Amino acid sequence: MYIDIVPNRKSPPAILLRESVRDGKKVVKRTIANLSSLSLEQAQLIRQILKGEPLVAPEACFDIVNSKAHGDVDALLLTMRKLGFNNLIASRSSKERDRVVAMVASRILNPESKLAFSRSWENSTLGETLGIEDTREDDLYAAMDWLYERQDTIEKKLAKRHLSPGDHVLYDLSSSYVEGKQCPLGKRGYSRDQKKGKLQVNYGLLTDGRGCPVSLSVFPGNTSDATTFLPQVERVQNDFGLESVILAGDRGMISEVQLNVLRERPGVDWITALKSGAIRKLCDEQAIQLALFDERNLFEFTHADFPGERLIACHNPELAYHRRKTRASLLEATTAALTKVQGMVKKGTLKGADKIGLRTGRVINQYKMAKHFKLDITETTFSFAIDAESVRKEADLDGLYVIRSSLKKEKRTANNIVLDYKLHILAHCEHQILPSVNTYSYPL
CATH class of the missing domain: 3.90.350.10 (Transposase Inhibitor Protein From Tn5; Chain A, domain 1)
Incomplete structure (x- = not known):
């Protein structure tokens, strides 16, 4: 069923409640009721109802003044009670115990500093559920001191x-x-x-x-x-x-x-x-x-x-493969870096055994491959080679x-x-x- 509004040239439109039915190969309209006595606004509301549309948007029915998260708070506090967490902290209820419970719950729900935590009570029902909504930063630090005394x-x-x-x-x-x-x-x-x-x-x-x-x-x-x-x-x-x-x-x-x-x-x-x-x-x-x-x-x-x-x-075997792959990449990276140092020595831009040694030491220490390289350093030359025996011995332990x-x-x-x-x-x-x-x- 649907509302059909039929315009008239010299009179108000006809408002008809109709349905479509099949007559052989044709689809024809069948009028169920004449609703022309209704206003256009009323007809539009009936049309919306027949279409399954809401008459008023939900957000238009309310003015949201304030909202607080509660579901996650309630679920977490219930879990903590089932685990006996509260009694683990202290067998008797107290403000200090409730503040400790709140800090632990907050660390799980929304990790933040104690100062930020003390300023965010209004964002959830955690504070009022535990009865500590008036807690300030100093109260939290005092509760931590109280907790430290109970650690043992x-x-x-x-x-x-x-x-x-x-x-x-x-x-x-x-x-x-x-x-x-x-x-x-x-x-x-x-x-x-x-x-x-x-x-x-x-x-x-x-x-x-x-x-x-x-x-x-x-x-x-x-x-x-x-x-x-x-x-x-x-x-x-x-x-x-x-x-x-x-x-x-x-x-x-x-x-x-x-x-x-x-x-x-x-x-x-x-x-x-x-x-x-x-x-x-x-x-x-x-x-x-x-x-x-x-x-x-x-x-x-x-x-x-x-x-x-x-x-x-x-x-x-997986660890062995990982270590072989890592060692190969480190040897490759070290070789490339030492080759650059070797080029600098050949060009004469890096001279002196002490300076060459410092530069190569920096490379060796970066990749931690010193045990696998043989170095030959003089005042004007630098050469290196991979110690195959050292690599083999380490590979045996992969x-x-x-x-x-x-x-x-x-x-x-x-x-x-x-x-x-x-x-x-x-x-x-x-x-x-x-x-x-x-x-x-x-x-x-």
Whole structure:
């Protein structure tokens, strides 16, 4: 049905309610009702209704005075309550606890500084839902001080929730660079952010075997990985009450010095990996041969240099391919750069052994390929060649790594030890990229 308005020359138009029907091969109009007594405005409204069009646009019915986001706030706070997050922070409700919950929720919903957070309450229902809409910046910093005093209690609750005797524990150290000069922990050290010349603050993350955080420790920026490890062992056994535990760390974290201490501690087993020098020695002694690897690309063996330990050699073909490709591109780039230096020496624009050495050193250090090149520098000449034997020896180790562990076979199979170490690597990667996925987490 539709409204048909038929104009009349000397009288008002006829307003007819009609429908179209087929009569044989023809389509004819059939009048259902004469609505000529209606005004044109009324006829137009009926026409809109018959077409399924709204009579009034929804936005024309309301004046939007204010709006706040609520759905994401409600969903997140409900999830936090189900996880027992509020009771984890403090068993009793308080303004400080609600402010901490709000800051964590805000970090998830819309990461921003504490000052910006305190000024954005009106954009969502987070503040009024938690009853802290009158909170200011200083209140947030005071809540953080209150939270810091509760850190030990909270971490013990987390350990009780996530760790049990004999569990697998992961530990890794990362860092953030510091802007400013007033931070007492800010020291010049290894920059994982590749921010040379910046002060650093290190932080160690202790997690369960799944990578779920349990404890966080902060150290001066010049603290090495290995020196932070043993205090974590003490914390796990003494503060968290775990008499037996399996600790996993990379070769830089668990050094030989730490292993000597761990061997004397009852209830502590460990998983780490050999450094490339030790792997090279095992390959030279034929203790590791590619023919020994099974279909899983691993095999277990023992060696006199590592008494009482289980050694598990692993070969990763994809990693081997990646390292070969990377090395080839770096050798090519270094060769091209050294060729330019060689041309400068031949033209006489670069003279003197010291100046030539400085220029070539800059190139070698940029690509970190010094071990693969033989250099011959005099006052007026410069020549170089790729050390094929050095390249071959490094290529023999491509994709090869050896995991070492104190775990007995009845506690863990070789395959499980490899999986445990890979979990540590995954946790390490997540820890390293944590700041990069959220630019608000650094600099400090």
